[in-house]
Amino acid sequence: xxxxxxxxxxxxxxxxxxxxxxxxxxxxxxxxxxxxxxxxxxxxxxxxxxxxxxxxxxxxxxxxxxxxxxxxxxxxxxxxxxxxxxxxxxxxxxxxxxxxxxxxxxxxxxxxxxxxxxxxxxxxx
Numbered sequence: 001x002x003x004x005x006x007x008x009x010x011x012x013x014x015x016x017x018x019x020x021x022x023x024x025x026x027x028x029x030x031x032x033x034x035x036x037x038x039x040x041x042x043x044x045x046x047x048x049x050x051x052x053x054x055x056x057x058x059x060x061x062x063x064x065x066x067x068x069x070x071x072x073x074x075x076x077x078x079x080x081x082x083x084x085x086x087x088x089x090x091x092x093x094x095x096x097x098x099x100x101x102x103x104x105x106x107x108x109x110x111x112x113x114x115x116x117x118x119x120x121x122x123x124x125x
Contacts, residue, residue, distance in 0.1 A: 008032040009040035010049040017073045029100045029116040051086035092117040
């Protein structure tokens with residue numbers, strides 16, 4: 001698997017992640033605009049967002065059964081304990097398109113790597 005590291009636009013990232021309500025096992029992680037030569041082509045922003053600062057947040061409501069109600073994506077200066085949603089980028093194993101590779105860490109110590117493709121959905125590898 002050929003993987004790449006990219007810097008994303010902070011302004012676009014904050015806006016897109018605020019609106020995303022999916023669950024990582026059912027919905028593809030939203031694609032964020034990449035920074036090229038220090039500028040975002042989508043909005044013209046110049047502030048970068050490192051993938052390692054985007055983390056999973058395991059959300060539980062007051063009526064939770066112990067399992068997470070859903071997962072959120074948050075921008076934090078510290079790497080989250082639940083893994084990295086933007087672990088790297090690669091080609092989708094099915095359609096060969098742009099895919100975000102996500103790392104999930106579970107409380108039982110297991111780790112899972114998922115490809116998140118906008119065409120094929122979530123593919124566990």
